[in-house]
Amino acid sequence: MSQADTNPSVPALSVAGVSHSFGEKLVLDNVSVTVPHGTFAVLLGLNGAGKSTLFSLITRLYDNVSGEIRVLGNDVRRTPGKALQRLGVVFQSKTLDADLTLEQNLLYHAALHGLGRGEAKRRAAEALATVGLADREHEKVRNLSGGQARRVEIARSLMHRPGCLLLDEPTVGLDIGSRESVIGIVRGLVQQHGLGVLWATHLIDEIADTDLIIVLHKGKVLFSGRLPGFLAETGAKSARDAFRIITGTTSTEEEAA
Amino acid sequence: MNVDIVRPDAAFSSRYAEAPRRLGFLAYLACFRGIVWREVLRFLHQRERFFSALVRPLVWLFIFAAGFRQVLGVSIIPPYETYVLYEVYVVPGLLGMILLFNAMQSSLSMVYDRETGAMRTLLVSPFPRSFLLLSKLIGGVAVAAIQSYVFLAIFYFWEADISHEAHLAMLAVPALLFAVLIVNAATEFISETTVSRLIIAVGLIEVAILAGAVFYWQLPPPSMNYITVFPALLLAGLMLGSLSLFISSVIKQLENFAGVMNFVIFPMFFASSALYPLWRIKESSPLLYEICLFNPFTYAVELIRFALYGQIGARLEDGSLDLTNLYVVTAYTVFFLGAAVYAYNPSKGLIARRGGPGGGA
Numbered sequence: 214m215s216q217a218d219t220n221p222s223v224p225a226l227s228v229a230g231v232s233h234s235f236g237e238k239l240v241l242d243n244v245s246v247t248v249p250h251g252t253f254a255v256l257l258g259l260n261g262a263g264k265s266t267l268f269s270l271i272t273r274l275y276d277n278v279s280g281e282i283r284v285l286g287n288d289v290r291r292t293p294g295k296a297l298q299r300l301g302v303v304f305q306s307k308t309l310d311a312d313l314t315l316e317q318n319l320l321y322h323a324a325l326h327g328l329g330r331g332e333a334k335r336r337a338a339e340a341l342a343t344v345g346l347a348d349r350e351h352e353k354v355r356n357l358s359g360g361q362a363r364r365v366e367i368a369r370s371l372m373h374r375p376g377c378l379l380l381d382e383p384t385v386g387l388d389i390g391s392r393e394s395v396i397g398i399v400r401g402l403v404q405q406h407g408l409g410v411l412w413a414t415h416l417i418d419e420i421a422d423t424d425l426i427i428v429l430h431k432g433k434v435l436f437s438g439r440l441p442g443f444l445a446e447t448g449a450k451s452a453r454d455a456f457r458i459i460t461g462t463t464s465t466e467e468e469a470a
Numbered sequence: 471m472n473v474d475i476v477r478p479d480a481a482f483s484s485r486y487a488e489a490p491r492r493l494g495f496l497a498y499l500a501c502f503r504g505i506v507w508r509e510v511l512r513f514l515h516q517r518e519r520f521f522s523a524l525v526r527p528l529v530w531l532f533i534f535a536a537g538f539r540q541v542l543g544v545s546i547i548p549p550y551e552t553y554v555l556y557e558v559y560v561v562p563g564l565l566g567m568i569l570l571f572n573a574m575q576s577s578l579s580m581v582y583d584r585e586t587g588a589m590r591t592l593l594v595s596p597f598p599r600s601f602l603l604l605s606k607l608i609g610g611v612a613v614a615a616i617q618s619y620v621f622l623a624i625f626y627f628w629e630a631d632i633s634h635e636a637h638l639a640m641l642a643v644p645a646l647l648f649a650v651l652i653v654n655a656a657t658e659f660i661s662e663t664t665v666s667r668l669i670i671a672v673g674l675i676e677v678a679i680l681a682g683a684v685f686y687w688q689l690p691p692p693s694m695n696y697i698t699v700f701p702a703l704l705l706a707g708l709m710l711g712s713l714s715l716f717i718s719s720v721i722k723q724l725e726n727f728a729g730v731m732n733f734v735i736f737p738m739f740f741a742s743s744a745l746y747p748l749w750r751i752k753e754s755s756p757l758l759y760e761i762c763l764f765n766p767f768t769y770a771v772e773l774i775r776f777a778l779y780g781q782i783g784a785r786l787e788d789g790s791l792d793l794t795n796l797y798v799v800t801a802y803t804v805f806f807l808g809a810a811v812y813a814y815n816p817s818k819g820l821i822a823r824r825g826g827p828g829g830g831a
Binding site: 272273274275276290293294295296297298300302304306307308310312313317320321322323324325326327328329330353 | 491493496497498500501503504505507508511512515516587588590591592593594595596597598602662816817
């Protein structure tokens with residue numbers, strides 16, 4: 214297991230042939246996504262595209278009925294403990310306890326991963342330094358701005374040192390400065406530590422040239438590849454136009470979402 | 471597609487490359503402690519919740535029970551050996567009420583968006599889900615136990631044979647703190663850290679005053695057994711906690727806490743032996759009596775009532791112990807807990823079928 218884990222040829226995240234439906238409604242239709250190590254993958258999709266369902270399946274809120282999901286080679290269904298140990302998640306909704314301090318929030322998360330107190334404190338200081346909030350560990354989360362709280366959530370997701378990081382629309386509701394700092398921190402993690410990151414968003418301007426782009430629309434993966442290929446396939450000049458063409462949406466629909 | 475950005479091996483040999491650890495006994499212990507610690511810490515930090523949790527049973531004890539004392543005579547039924555005041559009779563019911571409110575509050579808050587995030591962070595932990603849910607329940611029970619013991623402490627001094635003025639003197643320091651907090655809520659004159667320190671200081675002073683009072687007046691030990699009640703509180707708390715955990719997984723949307731009050735808490739509380747003995751209910755309405763016998767809350771209250779006198783159940787005519795309360799509460803706990811674990815099971819559960827909590831699109 215450990216061999217597969219450190220072997221860079223095993224992708225950080227692989228989703229293969231996953232379909233999911235609630236009742237009659239097919240929410241995900243044969244979705245396959247691969248995020249190699251050291252890759253910043255942008256999961257593009259409008260609201261209702263199935264992003265959150267995909268995230269729920271990867272985080273095992275419910276099991277995938279078909280297909281296979283692996284986190285660093287660990288099957289989420291067969292060995293959920295191992296898979297979840299290697300997975301870091303930042304949820305869309307705010308999940309910090311506002312009345313507790315930054316450190317207390319991080320210690321709670323460390324406990325959820327079975328880390329001892331001393332080790333947890335060391336890692337908390339380290340993780341807060343990574344997101345640039347080292348001096349504020351004894352402050353309450355309530356006193357933080359939205360962007361700072363997001364950074365704490367990223368620090369929290371790093372506490373158990375995952376090899377794969379999922380972020381579900383982490384920049385929603387943030388101002389431009391905070392957005393840039395949050396994206397910058399995550400990109401830094403990809404570059405320095407070789408994490409595989411799956412970043413769900415509906416904000417197209419968050420794409421950089423080197424990112425892996427995955428377009429999810431109405432439960433189907435319409436495109437998966439780099440920006441040049443994305444533009445070439447659609448014949449568009451910008452990522453925004455390419456997205457419009459490939460999903461067949463008008464700009465008003467997109468604005469509404 | 472050009473996949474040329476794969477990092478060289480060296481870059482990934484960082485600490486983020488560590489293999490999954492084996493989760494041994496110590497890891498389980500750390501996880502359990504962390505979850506319970508968070509529940510208690512959160513409770514202590516939410517002062518409004520702390521106060522309302524404390525005031526609710528006290529209102530019932532000092533106002534409702536005081537008024538009811540003359541109306542309702544309680545005859546000698548086990549575990550009581552003499553006539554008891556209505557205030558004494560109602561104590562187990564009020565302890566049950568503390569447990570009930572806590573269980574509903576902590577578990578049903580998961581239904582709301584505000585809390586679903588917290589539930590999801592809990593569920594991405596690599597530990598087995600049943601273990602996580604049980605730990606969370608025990609955390610909730612720990613919070614309820616703290617409240618129960620504060621309530622019992624107040625009851626002890628209320629019951630004690632001391633002058634009215636002495637009672638008021640005991641309340642002076644907390645009352646002063648309360649006034650300061652109210653003023654501060656409006657003016658924000660004192661900083662948050664100072665307030666925290668002030669509360670701790672007042673707590674210590676108050677404990678000293680109370681200890682001094684016990685020593686000075688040579689107060690007798692409490693009329694009820696505050697130690698044997700602990701396992702009963704734990705078991706009853708677990709039962710109510712798992713019930714509300716199950717409800718939280720079944721109900722998709724609840725408008726607000728008032729809905730839960732009307733449909734769960736009030737019926738459970740009133741159709742039980744919390745406020746009046748069952749034989750009284752039988753006299754007035756046989757149907758209601760039958761309902762009370764169905765109500766798990768009745769058995770929880772009776773279990774606590776007997777435990778307060780160091781007993782498990784009434785002694786039957788043939789000399790054996792009546793263990794009905796214990797059996798029923800245990801059975802309900804196992805049943806509701808099983809149902810809740812099933813509901814949160816990722817492949818079979820109800821959440822998987824309807825896509826919540828916080829799932830959706």
